[in-house]
Amino acid sequence: MLFAVELIVSINLAGGRLVFTLDDAYIHLAVADQILSGGYGVNLGEFSSPSSSIIWPYLIAATEAVHLGGWGPLLISAAAAAATIVTIMRLLEGCGLFDAAGSWLVGALCVTTIFIISAVALAMTGLEHSLHVWATVTTFAGLAAAAQGRAPSGLQIVALVLLPLIRFEGAALACAALAALVLLRQRRAAALAAALIAAALLAYAARMHALGLPLLPSSVLLKARFVEAAYERTTAFSAVTDNLILSLINPYGQRLLLLGMAVAATACWLRGDRSALIIAGAVLAAVGGHVAFGQYDWFHRYEVYVIALAAVAWLWLVARLRPHLDARVATALNAPLLMLLGFAAWPYVAAALATPLASRNIYQQQYQMGRFAREFYRHPVAVNDLGLVAYRNPNYVLDLWGLGSEPVRKAKLAGHYGPAEMAALAAQHAVGMAMIYDRWFPQGVPASWTKVAVLHTPFVTVAAGDVAFYRTPDADPAEVTRALKAFAPTLPPNVALDILSR
Structure with a gap:
């Protein structure tokens, strides 16, 4: 009964949709879809290992095969x-x-x-x-x-x-x-x-x-x-001592x-x-x-x-x-x-x-970012918080944090990852826009990228309240502007897109 009440209230606050309290769930769903396509990762034809579990993506692949979507992992977890x-x-x-x-x-x-x-x-x-x-x-x-x-x-x-x-x-x-x-x-x-x-x-x-x-x-x-x-x-x-403390x-x-x-x-x-x-x-x-x-x-x-x-x-x-x-x-x-x-x-x-409140927060931010990528921009994008943007997105998604992109992970662990590597990977995959948390990149972003908008959302379980939208040299400026202007009026209450004049 308690869970049923929780679920109903969460769906009501998330615009009538089932939205999980963490964006990470959609990483597994994206991996599950790739498993069904014969791959493993979040992009077709590119292997990566972003899942924190060996077996969970395969269990979710079974529910994805019958088109349960988010209800699949929810039913397994509730049971x-x-x-x-x-x-x-x-x-x-x-x-x-x-x-x-x-x-x-x-x-x-x-x-x-x-x-x-x-x-x-x-x-x-x-x-x-x-x-x-x-x-x-x-x-x-x-x-x-x-x-x-x-x-x-x-x-x-x-x-x-x-x-x-x-x-x-x-x-x-x-x-x-x-x-x-x-x-x-x-x-x-x-x-x-x-x-x-x-x-x-x-x-x-x-x-x-x-x-x-x-x-x-x-x-x-x-x-x-x-x-x-x-x-x-x-x-x-x-490392053990730090964990004990x-x-x-x-x-x-x-x-x-x-x-x-x-x-x-x-x-x-x-x-x-x-x-x-x-x-x-x-x-x-x-x-x-x-x-x-x-x-x-x-x-x-x-x-x-x-x-x-x-x-x-x-x-x-x-x-x-x-x-x-x-x-x-x-x-x-x-x-x-x-x-x-x-x-x-x-x-x-x-x-x-x-x-x-956490479910609504993911709906306010990552769900909206996913909508922008799939329905308004419809070209390869880059993110640093992988999940809803990648799930059921037919276009390439570059993970600038490294969970879903092996070159990024290897560069980070090798200690040579920064704006230059970000620019090169974005160009390699024809990424036209990046949606990131600025504070996650203390070295900054490539000088060739132009900040064109900021998505302002409340802060509950998202990692940051503001998401910066950058246009890369591979994007058509007019097309980006049209996409942003069409997207802004569709946002839910308490969410705003500040389009910068560039």
Whole structure:
């Protein structure tokens, strides 16, 4: 019901259209379309690896094949969120947490669970994170089954195999879960999952090699601190140290560390329970992996999987601990338990409240830029924030940031990317206009480019409120002016195009 309300309000604010809260979702949709055409990337005949997930573009390609458009990733994400809630409720009921709890505690836990996995807001990003949360929680449920002497189900094995394929961060929990299954005497299940993971990763590596692409996608190579250390010639140790410091000062990192300490403390109480210690160790390994190497936020999505994992693991450990506690002590634990879970879930409550505004914000900026490129200008363009401009655009789109354009990515990582390279690439692809955030290019733009307009939009989840429109030497000035003048009156409320007199 909450998600339905969120969806209806978001569509209403976005001019009656389904628009995701982040432009990144449309990168995957563009890649999915190229997969269906036999390619991989955002431009026909040009290979690139902008997707942050191995398997997500292929799943979306299936929905694109039946012309679902944005509804495809939304349906997958919403179904994954619903399945995650069901999995958690069954897990907590099965471990006896609800047996001695009053109806108020059960209700509070149910509501908190909805938000701690960001079931209301996360699906509206249109990205793979809801599926990642499902795979994470389902993998944990498989470990809980193994702790009771049962082999993980087929679905739980599938979830474990999918972890590193959905998000590279999932590799930490996948490795820890495989080790835990071995220690819990489920070696056959561990061997099967390990073989499937290895086969999938080898197939992906072979595919990327055949296309002449790096093993890691551009989003990882251009954004991850650990990878940045390699091309900035700093040590891996300093990259990990920087991430640890970030985890200590970041509100999401602080929440994760608190949940990790709660897991560790409860495991200490259960130090005579070998199975509980093994599972707690696996969870803490995943938490440690994210603290050392992971990222946070960007509209409440990067860390939600590990927050959900730590929270569910803690509840499971508390359920194992309760029979060993005096009834009054067990009851007294309810308040701090709910307080910590509520504290961890609060950012995702805020995300749910902000989602309709974020959807409208993407509609106000990137959706309008996409309209301009496809319906008004209709020639090759350049951008620095790839997504809606590239999705279903028959014309070439040059990504000046590097996610969707390999020459840009290579030049940036080599340390020789600036106005000259931008001008050369634009000329190579007959790019007539560039729509960029000026502040993303501290070295400036090519001297041959002329700023002809500025799109002014509100600021919620877009990276900047103003988008500068540049005309390159390959464009016809009269045609650009006509396109801008025809485009300006079609903009939604609170959005303005300032056409400069040049």
